[in-house]
Amino acid sequence: MNEWRIFFELGWNHILSIEALDHLLFLMCMGSVYAMSNRKKAFLEVSVFAIGHTISLAVNSANILPVNQNWIEFLIPMTIVFMAVSTFRHAERNNNANVFRWISFLTFGLIHGMGFAGTFRFLMSDDDHLFVSLFSFTIGLELAQFLVILGMTLLGLGWIKGMKFQEKYWIRLISTFCFFVGLYLCIQRFSSIF
Numbered sequence: 180m181n182e183w184r185i186f187f188e189l190g191w192n193h194i195l196s197i198e199a200l201d202h203l204l205f206l207m208c209m210g211s212v213y214a215m216s217n218r219k220k221a222f223l224e225v226s227v228f229a230i231g232h233t234i235s236l237a238v239n240s241a242n243i244l245p246v247n248q249n250w251i252e253f254l255i256p257m258t259i260v261f262m263a264v265s266t267f268r269h270a271e272r273n274n275n276a277n278v279f280r281w282i283s284f285l286t287f288g289l290i291h292g293m294g295f296a297g298t299f300r301f302l303m304s305d306d307d308h309l310f311v312s313l314f315s316f317t318i319g320l321e322l323a324q325f326l327v328i329l330g331m332t333l334l335g336l337g338w339i340k341g342m343k344f345q346e347k348y349w350i351r352l353i354s355t356f357c358f359f360v361g362l363y364l365c366i367q368r369f370s371s372i373f
Contacts, residue, residue, distance in 0.1 A: 182308070183315040189302065190319025193295065194327060201255045201364065202291065204357045206324055208262045209284075210331035211353035212269050221332070224284050225324045231288020232295075233317045239296030240309060251294045253368045258287040259361030263354040270350035 194202050206225070213221040238244050265283065303312055331353075338344050 182311055186312045186315040187319040189299075190316035190321075191323045193316075193320055194323035200360075201259060201294075202324075203327065204259045204360055205262055205287065205291070206327040207331055208259065208266045208354050208357040210328040211335060211350045212266060213328070213332055213335075221328050222325060224281070225328055226321065227281055227284040228288040228291075229317055229321045229324065231285040232292035232320065233288075233313055235289040235292030236296050236299055236316070237309070237313055239293055240300045240303065240313070246293050246296075248294070248297060249368075249371045251290065253365065253372050254290050255294050256361045256364035256368060258290055259357055260365060262287065263358035263361060266354040267351055267358070270347040270354070 193199055194206070205228075209224060209228075210221055239246065262283070265280070299312075299316070303309070335346075335349050335353075338349050339346050
């Protein structure tokens with residue numbers, strides 16, 4: 180049971196800590212489009228992201244597919260920049276049924292999971308069971324992501340309704356903020372690639 184708690188807390192803190200800025204930005208950007216409508220879809224999208232994250236953790240924890248961590252650390256903020264641009268454009272279309280968005284969440288989850296796989300592998304002891312560790316980590320991750328999406332939904336509702344702010348401007352505000360922070364992280368991490 181101790182293994183379950185340790186990896187659950189690891190998943191929870193993987194999202195809800197200052198070191199998780201990349202995840203928080205990604206979730207903020209993603210969640211901003213659901214302040215007024217279709218909140219269930221936001222939780223499904225977060226789950227698709229978590230599935231991708233778990234798949235890449237499993238593959239990389241078993242050391243099946245070694246990756247260059249410097250490239251992954253650069254690609255993570257690139258996913259934020261991409262999501263910010265996609266979300267900014269989404270503000271005008273108001274179309275939540277885009278299949279490309281679903282594929283993006285899975286792909287981004289795979290990339291984000293690769294970024295954490297080395298740490299995850301390092302934290303597992305010989306006595307830990309990969310399935311239990313991955314499952315408890317994913318549950319912690321998923322619940323923390325739901326909390327961020329819920330927070331973004333409530334914040335967006337308050338901003339839109341309380342300040343009579345149009346939803347598209349709320350989406351643009353969040354996506355612009357995430358774009359520039361993501362771009363800054365890309366520039367910061369670019370030199371480590373070479």
